[in-house]
């Protein structure tokens with residue numbers, strides 16, 4: 001029986017690469033995002049494309065109802081959509097902080113609520129939440145983004161215990177630095193909110209770091225994360241967490257063993273060396 005998968009944020013980056021990988025692996029793939037025009041290539045590759053805006057409840061309900069009507073089952077939900085809202089906490093309007101949570105946390109949680117009945121009915125399923133190494137470590141000027149990723153880490157641990165009795169797995173995937181549209185969006189927000197404030201010097205340095213990181217050899221292509229997700233879906237007992245690509249394991253190792261202030265110093269050194277080169 002062909003397994004059905006829903007992946008959000010499939011119009012670019014990790015989501016697009018994962019949709020391509022899973023359709024090649026033989027899954028029936030539903031790929032969702034706001035920019036349908038950006039998913040015509042996926043359609044041509046045999047992926048089912050759905051419109052989805054995670055800030056719009058009706059759109060989330062519609063996406064899940066479409067799958068329920070067409071297939072009556074969902075084997076895996078891959079919550080991948082998200083963006084990085086950067087800028088100094090003092091500068092970013094709370095309205096934008098709320099929007100960041102709406103997309104990265106509440107939209108993800110709403111999809112889980114709506115997909116769980118389909119999984120419980122068959123006493124099987126896998127929920128993959130794409131967080132980030134940013135769900136465990138910190139950097140300046142990324143407080144709203146990191147807050148959402150820390151939130152999804154905790155939410156996923158609670159959920160794993162709740163749904164295990166129904167035969168449903170919850171997997172957290174923590175990418176490191178991955179070459180996608182993510183960093184351009186984060187950089188644009190950072191400079192928009194803090195490029196002309198008391199934080200301008202920090203913001204410009206951090207923006208140079210993000211730009212330089214994009215071309216660094218440490219950054220991995222999104223196919224690396226797609227491969228990790230495919231492996232987690234194949235596993236009969238998946239790990240609870242997979243750190244993958246772009247220095248993820250090294251950075252999480254340092255975060256685990258360094259004190260808070262020693263890690264602050266490490267992040268400042270990385271920022272300085274990359275920003276200098278950028």
Ligand SMILES: NC(=O)c1ccc[n+]([C@@H]2O[C@H](COP(=O)([O-])OP(=O)(O)OC[C@H]3O[C@@H](n4cnc5c(N)ncnc54)[C@H](OP(=O)(O)O)[C@@H]3O)[C@@H](O)[C@H]2O)c1
Nearest residue numbers: 009011012013014034035053054081082132178180181182
């Ligand atoms: N790139 C990295 O270095 C990195 C590292 C760690 C974690 N991550 C995480 O990986 C995930 C995928 O990011 P990416 O790197 O592949 O970035 P990306 O290329 O910018 O892709 C982000 C996707 O999210 C979708 N999205 C954004 N806002 C949305 C909304 N309101 N409703 C529905 N979909 C929305 C976008 O589609 P539309 O705009 O068409 O809706 C797009 O398909 C994110 O959760 C990100 O935080 C990325």
